[in-house]
Amino acid sequence: MPDDRELLDTGSSSQLLGDRFPGLAATDEQIVAMQSDPTGDEDILVRKPMGFLFWCALGWITLVLLASVLANVLPLQSPNFQNYSALNQGPSAAHWLGTDDLGRDLLSRLIFGSRVSLVVGFFGVAIGLAIGGTAGLVSGYKGGKLDIALNAGSFVILAFPAIVALIAIVTFWGASLLHITIILGVGTIPLMFRVIRASSLSFAQRDFVIAAKTMGATDTRIVLREILPNVIPVTVTFSLITLAGIIVIEGTLAFLGLSVNLPIPSWGNLINEGTANNALSTNPYIMMWPALAMFLLLWSINLIGDRLRQRFDIREGLL
Amino acid sequence: MSESNEISRRIFLSRGAAAGGAVVLAGAAGSALAACSSSSTTGSSTTAATGSKPGVGTGTPVRGGSLTVGTTGDIDGFYPPANHWDSNGIIYANALYDPLCAIAADGSIQPYLCQSVTPNATFDSWTLTLRPGITFSDGSDLTSAVVVANFQALKASLLTGQALVQVTSATATDPMTVVFSLEAPNPRFPAGLTTQVGYVFGQAMIDAVKAGNSNPTPIGTGPFIFQSREPNNHFTVTRNPNYWRKGLPYLDQITYRPIPDTIQREATLKTGGVDMLQSSDPGTIKRFGGRSNYQVVDTRTGVLGEPTMAYIQLNTVVAPTNDLRVRQALAKGIDQAVIQRVFGGGYATPVNGVFLSDSQYYSPTSFPAFDPAGAKKLVAEYKAEHGTPSLQLLTITDPRLGQVVQIIQQMWSQVGFDVTIGQVEQATLATDFVSGKFQAATSAQFGAIDPDLNYVWWSTTTAKPVGSIALNFARNSDPVIEQNMLTGRHASDTATRVKAYQTVNQQLAKDLPYLWLGQYLFVEVATSRVQNFANPTLPSGAPQYPFDEGIFVPTQIWLSK
Amino acid sequence: MSKYLLRRSLQLVVVAFVISLLTFLLVHLLPGDVTTQILGPNDTKANRAILLKQLGLNFPLWRQYLTWLGAVFQGNLGNSYLNHESVTHILATGAPVDIELIIISQVIAFSVAIPLALVTSRKPNRALDNVSTTGTFGLLALPPFVIAPILVAVFAVGLGWFPATGYTPFTQSPATNIHQMILPSVAITFGSIAVYYRLLRSDLISTLQQDFITMARSKGLTSRRIMWRHAFRPSSFSLLAAAGINIGALIAGAFVVELLFAMPGIGLALVQAVEQRDYLVVQGLALVVAIAYVTIQFVIDFIFTIVDPRVVRE
Secondary structure, X not given: OOOHHHHHOOOOOHHXXXXXXXXXXXXXXXXXXXXXXXXXXXXXXXXXXXXXXXXXXXXXHHHHHHHHHOOOOOOOOOOOOOOOOOOOOOOOOOOOOOEOOOOOEHHHHHHHHHHHHHHHHHHHHHHHHHHHHHHHHHHHHHOHHHHHHHHHHHHHHHHOOHHHHHHHHHHXXXXXXXXXXXXXXXXHHHHHHHHHHHHHHHHHOOHHXXXXXXXXXXXXXXXXXXXXXXXXHHHHHHHHHHHHHHHHHHHHHHHXXXXXXXXXXXXXXXXXXXXXXXXXXXXXXXXXXXXXXHHHHHHHHHHHHHHHHHHOOOOOOOO | OOOHHHOOOOOOOOHHHHHHHHHOOOOOOOOXXXXXXXXXXXXXXXXXXXXXXXXXXXXXXXXXXXXXXXXXXXXXXXXHHHOOOOHHHHHHHHHHOOEOEEEEOOOEEEEOOEEEEEEOOOOOEEEEEEOOOOEOOXXXXXXXXXXXXXXXXXXXXXXXXXXXXXXEEEEEEEOOEEEEEEOOXXXXXXXXXXXXXHEOEOHXXXXXXXXXXXXXXXXXOOOXXXXXXXXXXXXXXXXXXXXXXXXXXOOOEEEEEEOOOHHHHHHHHHOOOOOEEEEOOOHHHHHHOOOOOEEEEEOOOOOOXXXXXXXXXXXXXXXXXXXXXXXXXXXXXOOHHHHHHHOOOOOOOOOOOOOOOOOOOOOOOOOOOOOHHHHHXXXXXXXXXXXXXXXXXXXEOOHHHHHHHHHHHHHHHHOOOEEEEEEEOHHHHHHHHHHOOOOEEEEEEOOXXXXXXXXXXXXXXXXXXXOOOOOOOOOOOOHHHHHHHHHHHHOOOHHHHHHHHHHHHHHHHHHOOEXXXXXXXXXXXXXXXXXXXXXXXXXXXXXXOOOEOOEOOOOOOEEOO | OHHXXXXXXXXXXXHHHHHHHHHHHXXXXXXXXXXXXXXXXXXXXXXXXXXXXXXXXXXXHHHHHHHHHHHHHOOOOOEOOOOOOEHHHHHHHHHHHHHHHHXXXXXXXXXXXXXXXXXXXXXXXXXXXXXXXXXXXXXXXXXXXXXHHHHHHHHHHHOOOOOOOOOOOOOOOHHHHHHHHHHHHHHHHHHHHHHHHHHHHHHHHHHHOOHHHHHHHHOOOOHHHHHHHHHXXXXXXXXXXXXXXXXXXXXXXXXXXXXXXXXXXXXXXXXXXXXXXXXXHHHHHHHHHHHHHHHHHHHHHHHXXXXXXXXXXX
């Protein structure tokens, strides 16, 4: 009986099957059929139309982006104006999402807050991906001294006491949206590095890579053509997780006074404000709207990612 | 979350040390045992549990039981010369030690651990007689030699030396008598013995420190004995069976648990994890007041002396706050009532100075009321000469303070200022205060049993230029204030003293180094089982000041069945 | 093997050294120092100078660093300037707190995330998968400082099942300890569940499309066996990497939870020390935490080589 190691071997053709296990040879048609239904339970690769949810997701993302960009032009109330006769109100005609504990309009704060959070989130992830992701991709494949060095570098950032670094950077460099984005982006670099490196590592050992090497492909080609496509799903998943993480961490930084100056809103510091001072009991709306908005955004991006993944089915290279 | 007002929260520069700091420098008037200020009687409350007054026990005291108290934070250590204690420090100290003197409910200073403390005719020599037969928790006797050794350790220490500058010597004339010699006459010397420097600790601690142990086990004469302590976790004491106040304490054990987050502390009370809690969040009053199974005591009334005040501190020597018109405009721009309503739960009332309306030193002042029109005019005037006044309002990284500075930012912006908010850590802000690198910042201070204790914050001698260490953070160098502080200190009759401090208060309202936001409230809440936590009595039987700015006395607490 | 360990140890030492040096520099360059905190109203120029001398802070930075380093090699991490607690004691009391939080929260996280991912990756976009996806994104939007007060309000104050705050060492009273650890661990675990689930699911879906799975199917292996024996191992790389980062971060990163639940963990001690400029505590804790963090990453890297023997041990 074939042992596990042989089972791990990929790229075996039906021909090989037939050679080694007479009677088990499957026809090409059967293999294709099996490939589209590996566990025999559900057909996940049938080309469906994108679906109603897909368009909802796309719509939400567009809405958020547009509102964020056009915030100044939209007929919104001021996000920072405190109305002391309208404290902690629930949703009403005057304030569609209610007001916070200083009487500020929550809808407006949510939309203006999306600016900070989206910028910090997307650019932070972008920085992390561009630098950490690329480094991880290459490092996981190449190994050797490069890997050791990059690993050590990522450890220095990862294991460094974040609080010291943050306070120092903000004290000496100042807290502005740009600075915070860069700080969080740099903090994301080692995360991306480690996770994508792990994924790259796992694919680097596969037979198809070895085969490509044997066929004389350059490292660049292998990384780009063989490994990268396989690393993309995890990259997308982790990027989304990191996006959420950055938005939330910016809120924690706000609590420590290390983020953009008060009273500039952000989803992170709104969630924060919504849990401080017993606000969860007195006015759960403060926390609820940004958390909901973020949740919907994450869910939407994920859905789109999934659908696209299904459509442009990523497979590892075959012999 | 309401954490960080607790992360390294102290009322900036502790009250206890400030008290110790200035009183013994003082030469304030009146006899040693005179009232420092008038007051109503025992600390008041919002709700009565079971028909009786909150914190006042009814029925026969029950012996035994273990009390758990949730405090706002931990302290650094138990050795008086090596720490300066904030209110938590004195709370802990009240369990382990006894002070030489204590404050009575009528505001007078009475002997506590000592039997008597009497001055000579010129008030520059004080004879202190100890009570006989008192032993420390390690069995050693309380003698004058120990008190003298205490004094020497405190005087030599960097942290407490300032408080004893004017005491030139302490001599043991016989085993039960100590004579303190002062540099200058000070009729109010015993008031200093109610503060950190008056808590008597055992010789063994001094010896241990000399031998290199910087964390000696606490040895005191107090109602309880040290059992165990884990920093940021708990501090446990057990009953002192040989306590010199016969029949006391009632409790077998107290465990103090520092719980930084206010809401979590309250949750711990509700779940029974603690029996009693301390809080400086007025919201606690709202959340527990009126509930029949809890007793609430707070400092809205019953404050002896000056309460701790919340205020905005202005730097009077840097632009634009060095311009009086700017300070006036800033003051007129603040609506205290709104701040107290939105931020303080509506419990405090607008103040015009450092004295509450029931204080003998209270008087009307020219502290500006809320007047946005007037503020705008002043700003316009300033703007014409110097351009739009812009300043940064600093605070620490605390969610509650973050709220109040946003309110103030809006108020000031509405009268024409350009205000940015800066949130910095406690250590940075403290340094900024001391070195003068700020324009406006939040602060809370000035709680003192006697106005003279605040000398160090208001004196011209402590107002150094920006860049030098100065305890008069606002650098408000006002000779009228200086003169009247000294008059008050040396005055031989109450009328002169009252007039002097009223003048100081009025000057502060004119100079405007501080923009008052209201009284900084302290609250304690206990379950209905906890009896008598706000009704201590002195050894003489007279009632003691029950809730001194967040400090309670554990000696006569009992737990009902 | 010994060469491998040697190389890793060397890497560890280099990284630890770099981190300790940077930490030292940064924390000393921050404005303010511990004297203001200590001296309070006794803060005068003269006193400050004396205090700095007493604390050994008046020497040039390089000399202070070397002195500290020398002490470290002798096993002496120094004491807090404020409460005189030894850094070693802080670690001895704080490490069990965080270790327990890590163990409990991660055990729960793996127990939930792994089976869930195994099941839903087989049937993506079906009901369970959609619910799990929605749920985990919800969790990502709710960090521990939001979840903790809710947990306390419901399970401690509301139902009275757990205490709201507190920490008793395990050695002192195991039952009380576990009882107190549940809510804080749950507050932490939600985030971990979300991350692990999503990563594992993604990798599993990729793996399940590969030929060898097809082969296994064609050989008639059951789905369960396929998932557990053949699909899981090669899909675990991202999960492992993320777990490594997560666990490492929790050593000193759980400070919000520690603060809320009044537990004297390392994270809280470190933040407090930085805020109070308690230099020795910061340096000592940062060093130990960094060493632990990097060691965990090495363990993860080692596990990679076990999971997939083709990965070369460097």
